Amino acid sequence: MTDVEAALAQIGAAGLLRELRTIEQTAGGRVLLDGRDALLLCSNDYLGLAQHPAVRAAAAAAAEQWGAGAGASRLVSGTLAQHAQLERELAAFKGSEACLLFGSGFLANTGVVAALAGRGGVVLSDALNHASIVDGCRLAAAETVVYAHADLDALAAALARAGDRPATIVTDAIFSMDGDRAPLEGIVALARRHGARVIVDEAHGTGVVGPGGRGLVAELGLTGEVDVVVGTLSKALGSYGAFVCCDARTHAFLVNRARTLIYSTAPPPPSIGAAREALRIVREQPALVERLRSNARALRAELGRQGFAVEPGEMPIVPLVVGDPRAAMELCERALDAGVFAQAIRPPTVPDGTSRLRLVARADHDEADLVAAARTLARLR
Ligand SMILES: *Cc1c(COP(=O)(O)O)cnc(C)c1O
Numbered sequence: 001m002t003d004v005e006a007a008l009a010q011i012g013a014a015g016l017l018r019e020l021r022t023i024e025q026t027a028g029g030r031v032l033l034d035g036r037d038a039l040l041l042c043s044n045d046y047l048g049l050a051q052h053p054a055v056r057a058a059a060a061a062a063a064e065q066w067g068a069g070a071g072a073s074r075l076v077s078g079t080l081a082q083h084a085q086l087e088r089e090l091a092a093f094k095g096s097e098a099c100l101l102f103g104s105g106f107l108a109n110t111g112v113v114a115a116l117a118g119r120g121g122v123v124l125s126d127a128l129n130h131a132s133i134v135d136g137c138r139l140a141a142a143e144t145v146v147y148a149h150a151d152l153d154a155l156a157a158a159l160a161r162a163g164d165r166p167a168t169i170v171t172d173a174i175f176s177m178d179g180d181r182a183p184l185e186g187i188v189a190l191a192r193r194h195g196a197r198v199i200v201d202e203a204h205g206t207g208v209v210g211p212g213g214r215g216l217v218a219e220l221g222l223t224g225e226v227d228v229v230v231g232t233l234s235k236a237l238g239s240y241g242a243f244v245c246c247d248a249r250t251h252a253f254l255v256n257r258a259r260t261l262i263y264s265t266a267p268p269p270p271s272i273g274a275a276r277e278a279l280r281i282v283r284e285q286p287a288l289v290e291r292l293r294s295n296a297r298a299l300r301a302e303l304g305r306q307g308f309a310v311e312p313g314e315m316p317i318v319p320l321v322v323g324d325p326r327a328a329m330e331l332c333e334r335a336l337d338a339g340v341f342a343q344a345i346r347p348p349t350v351p352d353g354t355s356r357l358r359l360v361a362r363a364d365h366d367e368a369d370l371v372a373a374a375r376t377l378a379r380l381r
Contacts, residue, residue: 015326016346027051029365031341038341039369041359046208046316047288048364049238049278059239062273070266074101075255078266086276087243093214093279094231095223096245100254101272103264105203105232106132108242110139111260112199112228113170115253117142121166124158126150126182128175130201131349142168149175152186159194167196173216174204177350177358179317181209181216188225199228204317207236213282213289233267236282239275241267292316292363299361299370306378316361320377321354328355334380340373 001009011017025032029048031040049055062082072078083101091099102108113136117123121142125133127149137144145162147154159167169191171182184200191198202215210219213236217226228250233241244254254261282289293314300318303310310318320342322328328344335342335357342357350356357377361370 015324015329018346021343029362029369033336033341036336036339038336038339039365039373040362041340041342041373042357043360043362044204044235045238046236046292046360046362047238047278047282048362049236049281050274051364052238052278052281054281055238055274055277058277059270059274062269066269066273068270069268072266073264074261074266080266080269080272082269082272082276083266086272086279089276089279090231090243091245093283094229094245095214095218096229097247098245098251100244100246100251100258100261101267102242102244102258102261103267104240105130105201105230105234105242106135107260107264108230108232108244109133109201110136111258112230112244112254113137113168114139114141114259115257116140116197116199116228116250117144117168117170118166121168122158122162124155124162124167124169124196126171126175128178129170129172130176130203133170133172133201137170142166150180150183152183152190155187156190159190159196162194162196167191167194168199169196170199171201172204173200173202174209174315174317176204176317177345177356178319179204179315181315184216184220184222184226188222192225197227198225199230200226201230203230203232203235206231207282207289208292208316212286233271233275233278237275237278239278240271241275288363292361295363295365295367295370296361298367299359299374302371302374303359303377306374308374308378308381318359318361319356320359321356323353323355325355328357331377331380332357335377338376338380340376342377 023031070078087099109132117140119141123142145158205215207213209216229245233239296316325346332344345358346355
C-alpha cells in the first residue's frame with residue numbers, strides 16, 4: 001500500500017471519507033443533485049446575490065470591459081480601476097481608513113496573520129477559528145497560543161503569559177460551524193489593557209449581522225477599536241475574493257509583507273464587478289438583510305418546536321449536532337432523498353464527536369419551505 005492508499009483507508013475506516021458532490025442546477029435557494037430536487041440549506045450565499053440578475057449582469061459587464069482575468073498580481077499590473085473602486089466602497093461601508101482586496105478569504109487570513117504576527121511575538125487564536133486562521137498562525141513566525149473557545153479568562157491568562165512580547169489576538173466574529181458570536185467587547189477591552197492588536201474575521205458577519213449587514217464589529221460599536229477586519233466577497237456578497245479593512249499604515253505594511261497578496265494574481269474582474277453590484281444592493285436594500293433574519297428566526301423557531309436543541313434568534317447558521325460521523329452522513333442522505341440538502345460536516349472541520357448537519361437559512365428561501373424542512377429533519381432524525 002502506498003502512503004496515499006493507507007491514508008485513504010484510514011480516513012474511510014473512521015467514517016470520514018469526503019467526496020465532491022456535483023450540483024446539476026441551482027436557483028432560488030434550491031438545487032438539483034443526482035436528479036433530486038432539494039431545498040438548498042447549506043450554501044453561504046446568504047442573500048441569494050450570486051444568482052441576482054443585476055449581479056450577474058455586472059459580472060458580465062466587467063468581463064466585457066476588463067477581461068476574464070486580472071493578468072498579474074496586485075503589485076505588478078493586476079490592480080485595475082475597479083479594484084480600487086471596490087476598496088473605497090468597502091472602506092466606506094465598514095467605516096475604515098483603508099481596504100485591501102485579496103484573492104480569497106483563505107488567502108487574506110493566511111497572509112494577514114502571518115505578516116502581522118512576526119518573530120518574537122505571540123498570536124492568540126480561538127480554538128474554533130477557521131482553518132485559514134489556523135494556517136495563518138502556522139505560517140507566522142510568532143508563537144501561537146490557542147485559547148479555549150470564546151473564553152475571556154483563558155485569553156487574559158494567555159496575554160499575561162505573553163508578557164512584554166507583541167501580541168496579536170485573532171478570532172472569527174461569527175464562528176462558521178456553530179453560528180455563535182465571539183465576545184468581541186471583552187476581547188477588545190483585554191487587548192487595550194495589554195496593548196495587543198486585534199484581527200477579526202467577519203466572513204459570516206458581513207451582509208448578515210449588524211446595521212444594514214455591516215458586521216458584528218459595527219453592531220457592537222467597535223469600528224475603529226478593532227485593528228484589522230477581514231471579510232469575504234464569497235458569502236453574503238455572492239462573488240469570490242476577500243478584503244481587509246484597516247488603517248493606512250497597516251495597509252501599506254500588508255502591501256509590502258502579505259505574501260498571499262504579493263505572490264498571487266489579483267481577483268478576476270467579473271468577481272469584482274459582481275461584488276460591487278452586490279454591495280450596492282446590500283446598501284440600498286437593507287430589507288434583504290431583514291428577510292434573511294426573519295427566515296433565520298422562522299427556521300430556528302420551527303426546529304425548536306420540533307424538539308431540536310436550537311436557540312431562538314436571527315443567526316442563519318444553525319448546527320444540528322448528531323455526534324457520530326456515519327450517523328450524520330446517513331441523516332444527510334435521507335434528508336436529500338426527502339428534498340432537503342444540508343451537507344454533513346465532520347472532523348477535522350468540527351471537533352471529534354460533534355459531526356452535524358450545518359443548516360444555513362437564506363433571504364430567498366420561502367418561510368413555508370424552511371418550516372417544512374425543519375419538520376422533515378425532525379421526522380428523519
Ligand atoms: C469561508 C471562510 C473563510 C474563507 O473565505 P473564502 O473566501 O471562501 O476563501 C475565512 N474565514 C471564515 C470564518 C470562513 O467561514
